[in-house]
Amino acid sequence: MLAVADLHKSFVSPEGGRVGIVHVAAFALAAGEQRALRGESGSGKTTFLHLIAGILAADSGHVTIDGVEMTALGESQRDRLRAAKLGYIFQAFNLLQGHTVLENVLLGMGFGPRGADAVHAREILTRVGLAHRLHHFPRQLSTGQQQRVAVARALANRPRLVLADEPTGNLDHRHARESLVLIREVCRENDAALLLVSHDEQALAQFEGVQDFALINRPGPEDRS
Amino acid sequence: MxxxxxxxxxxxxxxxxxxxxxxxxxxxxxxxxxxxxxxxxxxxxxxAANAGFDAVLGARGSKLQLVLNAIFHLEASPGNLAWSDYEAIRRHPAVKTAVPIAVGDNLRGYRLVGTLPEMFATVEFAPGKKGALATGRLFTPGAHEAVAGSFAAARLGLKAGDTFHPFHGLAYDEQNQHAETYTVAGVLAPTNTPADRVIWIPLAGVQTMGGHDPRAATDVSAVLVQLRAPTAGFMLDLMYNKQGNRLTFAYPVAAIIAELFQKxxxxxxxxxxxxxxxxxxxxxxxxxxxxxxxxxxxxxxxxxxxxxxxxxxxxxxxxxxxxxxxxxxxxxxxxxxxxxxxxxxxxxxxxxxxxxxxxxxxxxxxxxxxxxxxxxxxxxxxxxxxxxxxxxxxxxxxxx
Structure with a gap:
């Protein structure tokens, strides 16, 4: 499902030199597999997910998703692949505040090959327990409900891979636990692989397969300015 | 979507x-x-607003002023022409109809224009349309009677049977009221032309109104002309404007107005x-x-x-x-x-x-x-x- 090989990304530092952020020699995720990566803030987890999602272009290396090499694609094709194959749950949810719950989910589907499907959007919102909040705006929802909208949006286009970036970062322990259970269940029901990154030990404890991001990400000292 | x-x-x-x-x-x-x-x-x-006429004959002066005065009832008259001039053009073989008008008075800013009944009886202000009465009847020549254009009647509140005293001049000045009393004989139906703003009275009414120069009692302000053929217009233009130096023949009306817009x-x-x-x-x-x-x-x-x-x-x-x-x-x-x-x-x-x-x-x-x-x-x-x-x-x- 996901294969990463020799992936490298660096940024220009304020001082002018280049700072290596990500250098992952090899990483793989099987179809339907659920994996968590443990990593401290600033360790490059989000950048790693952005590179997998094609939101950022890698300096070098390969990311292959469902048999398609993302890193070989132009930006427009990466956008298309992301819309077709990926779901992304952001730490801050990143809901569109001017759009209703239903519209947020429809927009999550709208750029994919199947297009916006209101029936499916309602189904998945019902699945996450928001059938009664379809026409509410994000600001009218609790934090937990907003998180569920983000989950529904990420799953709405029937992705093959869901990337979750600190999905419980803004939730209390009870809601964090419930939210993770929901994310994992919904991914399983939709046969989507899940790659979650977090520094929250309680969240990570719910995963059988947890890897330290620092062990797979080794930006070389030569990258640091 | x-x-x-x-x-x-x-x-x-x-x-x-x-x-x-x-x-x-x-x-x-x-x-x-x-x-x-x-x-x-x-x-x-x-x-297009030529009131059904091809040309205007008037005193020597600006063609545009002549047209604005005689057709649009704006501007002052450039001067008068003698009755014999009217008779001459009326009898000209190239002329189909010639209707004289006389101006010089108003009713609270709306012009009184003296003319002959044939202005309404024979002239079509637009193809197939003659000046029709909405109420009442046409004025009787020689009588102190008037026919009000629809717009003027509406603005002044005139209806058949009403009476009024005209005011001297084209601009309303309440000090210059004439002694004559006119009776509204009828009100014209709307024509959507400048004629709607006019109060028509018999030609002799303006000519002999008290205070007007008795020496000009037979003069007219202009003659509105319908030609038998368009080519006749150029012939009359040559005759009055090039060969003569006493009168002005404004032809064609549309071209003169177009010149105004050009200006x-x-x-x-x-x-x-x-x-x-x-x-x-x-x-x-x-x-x-x-x-x-x-x-x-x-x-x-x-x-x-x-x-x-x-x-x-x-x-x-x-x-x-x-x-x-x-x-x-x-x-x-x-x-x-x-x-x-x-x-x-x-x-x-x-x-x-x-x-x-x-x-x-x-x-x-x-x-x-x-x-x-x-x-x-x-x-x-x-x-x-x-x-x-x-x-x-x-x-x-x-x-x-």
Whole structure:
């Protein structure tokens, strides 16, 4: 499902030199597999997910998703692949505040090959327990409900891979636990692989397969300015 | 659907600036349409308003003044001509009809024009249309009777049986009231020509009105002429204007009015320029409005990009948004245009009697709104480029 090989990304530092952020020699995720990566803030987890999602272009290396090499694609094709194959749950949810719950989910589907499907959007919102909040705006929802909208949006286009970036970062322990259970269940029901990154030990404890991001990400000292 | 949803929500989210910007577009579009339509329609209406006559014969002077005085009932008369001059042109074999008029008096600003009954009985002011009475009857020659044009009657509240004292001169001065009493014999049906603003009385009425020069008691102010053939006009033009030096033969009426519009065409161009500038400023307002909202919308646009929206989709959404604001403004612009045009048309009718038609079609009625939408879309390109370049990863989250 996901294969990463020799992936490298660096940024220009304020001082002018280049700072290596990500250098992952090899990483793989099987179809339907659920994996968590443990990593401290600033360790490059989000950048790693952005590179997998094609939101950022890698300096070098390969990311292959469902048999398609993302890193070989132009930006427009990466956008298309992301819309077709990926779901992304952001730490801050990143809901569109001017759009209703239903519209947020429809927009999550709208750029994919199947297009916006209101029936499916309602189904998945019902699945996450928001059938009664379809026409509410994000600001009218609790934090937990907003998180569920983000989950529904990420799953709405029937992705093959869901990337979750600190999905419980803004939730209390009870809601964090419930939210993770929901994310994992919904991914399983939709046969989507899940790659979650977090520094929250309680969240990570719910995963059988947890890897330290620092062990797979080794930006070389030569990258640091 | 997705694109329209993005556009719709963005417009809703920025409802106030959307309404304000669309209003400025509406004003610009309405102004542009009004300037253009009033210009083209008034030119067409004025050149067509010849009251059914081909030419005007009058005292030596400006042809334009003669036409404005005799046909449009504006301007002062350039002078009088003798009854024998009227008789001469009436008997000319190239002339089909010649009707004399005499001016010099008014009723509270509305002109009294002396003429013969054949003005209504034989002359068609438009093909197949003669001056018909709405109420009452025609004046009796020699009697102190009047027939009021529809607009003048409505404004002065005249009806058959009413009486009035005329005032001396073409401009109303309440000190200059004549002693004669006239009775309204009838009111003419609307003709939508300058004649609607006139109160018609027998020719002799103006000629012999108390206070007028008795030596000019048989003079007329002008003779309105219908020709048997258009070529005759050039012959008479040669005879009166080139070979003679006492009278002026204004022919053809439409060309003389067209000359007037030619003379004031600079004013049209100034109005057009102002309208175009207003349109440009309105398009710039669209640009500024959307551009200023870009900072606030940057995160939303980055989220859309993260969801799979391509750069060109985001670019298109912003351009469409600008075009939709333009379209909303253009639609409202029709309402502004209708209001403005109705006001201007009423003013022109009150001042000249010439009627402009609100329902008249001109290609500018679709060209201007479509052009406005295109201009707004063009204005949207600048903020769209800004949206196009949004760095998704940087905007969404700091590197961790």
């Amino acid at each position: 997705t694109l329209w949803l993005i556009v719709y929500r963005s417009l809703r989210q920025h409802a106030l600036s959307t309404v304000v910007t669309a209003s400025s577009i509406a004003l610009a579009c309405g102004l542009l349409l009004c300037v253009w339509m009033v210009k083209t329609q008034s030119q067409a209406a004025f050149t 004031i065409s600079w004013f049209d161009r100034v109005l057009e320029l102002v309208a175009y500038l207003v349109a440009l400023v309105a398009a710039a307002a669209v640009l500024a409005s959307i551009y200023n909202s870009m900072s606030a919308r940057q995160r939303d646009l980055a989220i859309l990009r993260a969801l799979g929206a391509r750069r060109r989709t985001i670019f298109g959404a912003v351009v469409i948004e600008a075009a939709v604001i333009g379209a909303m403004g253009a639609l409202a612009g029709y309402a502004v245009y209708l209001g403005l045009f109705a006001g201007v048309a009423e003013l022109i009718r009150a001042q000249t009697g010439v009627v402009l038609t609100l329902a008249a079609w001109h290609p500018v009625l679709w060209l201007a709104p479509v052009g406005m939408v295109a201009l707004c879309a063009l204005g949207g390109v600048v903020p769209a480029l800004k949206a196009y370049r949004i760095p998704v990863a940087d905007t969404l989250a700091p590197v961790s």
